[in-house]
Amino acid sequence: MAPAVWLVWRLLTDQLGANPIEEVLHRLGDVSLVFLLVTLSVTPLRGITGWNEVIKIRRPLGLFGFFYLTMHFLTYAVLDQTLDFEFIIEDVLERPYITIGFTAWVLLIPLAVTSTKGWIRRLGKRWKKLHRLAYLATTLGAAHFYWQVKADTYWPTLAILLIVGLMVYRIRGNRGRSWPQVLQSRKH
Amino acid sequence: MLIGKSKKIPSSEITPENVYINRREFIGKSAAIGASTSLGWRSSDFGGLRERRFFQKDWSKVRSELDEELTPFGDVTSYNNFYEFGTGKSDPARNSHSLKPRPWTIEVGGLCDNPGTYDLADFIKPGKIEDRVYRMRCVEAWSMVIPWQGFSLKDVIDRAKPSGSVRFVEFQTLNDVEQMPGQRYGVLRWPYIEGLRLDEAQHPLTMLVTGVYGTTLPNQNGAPIRLIVPWKYGFKGIKSIVSMRFLEQMPMNTWKRSASQEYGFYANVNPDVPHPRWSQARERRIGEFRRRPTLMFNGYADEVASLYSGMDLRIHY
Numbered sequence A: 001m002a003p004a005v006w007l008v009w010r011l012l013t014d015q016l017g018a019n020p021i022e023e024v025l026h027r028l029g030d031v032s033l034v035f036l037l038v039t040l041s042v043t044p045l046r047g048i049t050g051w052n053e054v055i056k057i058r059r060p061l062g063l064f065g066f067f068y069l070t071m072h073f074l075t076y077a078v079l080d081q082t083l084d085f086e087f088i089i090e091d092v093l094e095r096p097y098i099t100i101g102f103t104a105w106v107l108l109i110p111l112a113v114t115s116t117k118g119w120i121r122r123l124g125k126r127w128k129k130l131h132r133l134a135y136l137a138t139t140l141g142a143a144h145f146y147w148q149v150k151a152d153t154y155w156p157t158l159a160i161l162l163i164v165g166l167m168v169y170r171i172r173g174n175r176g177r178s179w180p181q182v183l184q185s186r187k188h
Numbered sequence B: 001m002l003i004g005k006s007k008k009i010p011s012s013e014i015t016p017e018n019v020y021i022n023r024r025e026f027i028g029k030s031a032a033i034g035a036s037t038s039l040g041w042r043s044s045d046f047g048g049l050r051e052r053r054f055f056q057k058d059w060s061k062v063r064s065e066l067d068e069e070l071t072p073f074g075d076v077t078s079y080n081n082f083y084e085f086g087t088g089k090s091d092p093a094r095n096s097h098s099l100k101p102r103p104w105t106i107e108v109g110g111l112c113d114n115p116g117t118y119d120l121a122d123f124i125k126p127g128k129i130e131d132r133v134y135r136m137r138c139v140e141a142w143s144m145v146i147p148w149q150g151f152s153l154k155d156v157i158d159r160a161k162p163s164g165s166v167r168f169v170e171f172q173t174l175n176d177v178e179q180m181p182g183q184r185y186g187v188l189r190w191p192y193i194e195g196l197r198l199d200e201a202q203h204p205l206t207m208l209v210t211g212v213y214g215t216t217l218p219n220q221n222g223a224p225i226r227l228i229v230p231w232k233y234g235f236k237g238i239k240s241i242v243s244m245r246f247l248e249q250m251p252m253n254t255w256k257r258s259a260s261q262e263y264g265f266y267a268n269v270n271p272d273v274p275h276p277r278w279s280q281a282r283e284r285r286i287g288e289f290r291r292r293p294t295l296m297f298n299g300y301a302d303e304v305a306s307l308y309s310g311m312d313l314r315i316h317y
Helices: A002-012 A020-049 A052-080 A085-094 A096-113 A117-123 A125-131 A133-148 A154-171 A179-187 B017-036 B091-098 B153-160 B254-258 B301-308
Strands: B105-110 B116-119 B130-137 B142-152 B168-173 B193-197 B207-212 B226-228 B241-247 B282-285
Touching: A002 A020, A002 A052, A020 A052, A020 A133, A020 A154, A052 A096, A085 A096, A096 A125, A096 A133, A117 A125, A125 A133, A133 A154, B142 B153, B153 B207, B153 B241, B193 B254
Parallel strands: B105 B241, B142 B282
Antiparallel strands: B105 B116, B130 B142, B142 B207, B168 B193, B168 B241, B207 B226
16 A cells, blocks of 8 residues: 555655656656556566565556556546546547556456455366466556657556566466476476 | 867856746745645636736736737646657746756757857847747647747847758757656657648747746756747647757657657648547637637737648648
């Protein structure tokens, strides 16, 4: 919750600058993308380090990502666009970077809903498949970030590279095995 | 004065005496208020109205010709796009202390009868300095209302006497990574370049600015001299100008070079022509909550629309 506390603190102490709505909007977007990236990094981290406990924080991290993304969307709709649905709908339909950002949020709704123990049991193997959508949503989020900056693409590029790295790791089928095991198996 | 005769000009000669004195007053007052402020919506505007009385005039009574309130001094000087000092809005205010706006020379060249390199004070000599309140509309869909001090660009064009074949004027910003640390990064191609058609440059609204709110132009706003073309998006208003050239061909301006499908040469404020990624129909006036409709040519259509008669503004964006 630290990022939320930090934003509220800056609001109360007048430190959000000349365009506070834009500042809140952008920082919430940043924070949600960071949470989603860290969430996706958990499984590879476990694979590489063999540190199994880390998996326990994957769900809360993902839910925080969803929470901040929801706040990001609400800031856009309520504060930035003052709920002028005519403009919001036009943005979502006609501005590709908003379309993909909105899609990312919509994709994460079923993941947040099915994050409970009950749903994990009920969905069984399909749960894992469904939750691979997190990759798609995070990729769309990073693309949304890349697409909305004017010229300084440093941070969005970094986010995209990280996602590509994580995907390469997962696709190579190293799931569940630590690096020593992987290297071992290659020798044979 | 041409090159060679570089006599050092005391800054009191460049800045009108009254402004100079008021700047000291501002420094004193802002320190006092800075120490006492803690309440209010934003500390940057010190409660909004009070700070507008800093400089000689009671700025709280000043309005634009459309009866709009001025954007507070604190916002005008803390929320800037000036990539030479970083790409964040607060970077220029934080980083631009490394810029040395005095002494400053400006080169006038290209096709004209009177080329030369001028010291700043000599460059602005033909200009009749006056107060002008203009709307500033950024291509990012935010806007301000700002009381500038400066003079018509035409005053210095007339002295240079451009040749008959000249159709464009090109401007360049200082290119010095020591003074402008953001130039270390290839976010844009340096130096920053902008241009105007000659008739746009000679238009009475087009202005070279040396001050804001009655004080010397702060570094983050483009010290010591910048361009303001109020009916165009803010990026046309090139800052910290070191050269001005008269050309027959249309110059390639920096943002057009960076992304020509998004930023054109003309960059006239136009609510009906969206940026490829976002709408230009509305804008957030800094300090206001709800977005307001954007006006054609930023509200200066009566004065400038005739410059573009017969042109398709969707093509010439």
